[in-house]
Amino acid sequence: MQTFNNITGNRLVIAILVCIFIIYNIIIYKGTQPLTAEKLSDDALAGQLLYQKNNCTACHQLYGLGGYLGPDLTNIISTKGKGPEYVKAFLNSGIKSMPRFHFSEKQKDAIVAYLREVDKTGHFPDYNARMHPTGWVEIKTKSE
Numbered sequence: 001m002q003t004f005n006n007i008t009g010n011r012l013v014i015a016i017l018v019c020i021f022i023i024y025n026i027i028i029y030k031g032t033q034p035l036t037a038e039k040l041s042d043d044a045l046a047g048q049l050l051y052q053k054n055n056c057t058a059c060h061q062l063y064g065l066g067g068y069l070g071p072d073l074t075n076i077i078s079t080k081g082k083g084p085e086y087v088k089a090f091l092n093s094g095i096k097s098m099p100r101f102h103f104s105e106k107q108k109d110a111i112v113a114y115l116r117e118v119d120k121t122g123h124f125p126d127y128n129a130r131m132h133p134t135g136w137v138e139i140k141t142k143s144e
């Protein structure tokens with residue numbers, strides 16, 4: 001009798017957990033979530049391509065994601081004391097393990113345009129980010 005009760009009890013617990021799991025998934029996947037995508041300008045797109053082709057991301061991060069040899073570049077354009085000319089100087093000269101790149105002025109402008117548009121999307125690290133119970137993380141974009 002005792003064993004029988006344990007087994008039905010266990011099944012009940014598992015059934016409740018499965019129900020919670022299903023409801024949780026329905027809330028996440030059916031819930032309203034902001035899905036507006038940022039669109040890059042043509043210049044920034046050209047810059048993004050250069051950023052990818054030259055493996056900047058192997059050493060640098062955007063929003064904390066990427067390689068860790070160099071610093072995060074999310075807000076490099078708006079950081080006080082840095083900015084477009086600062087970025088170009090690093091591309092011209094290289095530093096430590098970062099190679100010198102032989103970009104044309106137009107290519108450097110494109111990379112700056114890309115980093116400028118990335119910068120406009122928000123802050124990293126974002127100390128004001130809010131996490132909802134569904135797991136959705138709400139961040140304030142700079143355009144808001």
Ligand code: HEC
Pocket residue numbers: 050051054055056057058059060069070071073076082086087090091095096097098099101111
């Ligand atoms: C092999 C690794 C490597 C690659 C590839 C690389 N970098 Fe770097 N980068 C670094 C390192 C290391 C630093 C200097 C970190 C320091 O100051 O100690 C740096 C510094 C910088 C800085 C200055 C950052 C700051 O906050 O002072 C910028 C801007 C930059 N890199 C842009 C780029 C771009 C754009 C590309 C691609 C075209 C690129 N890097 C490719 C390693 C790399």
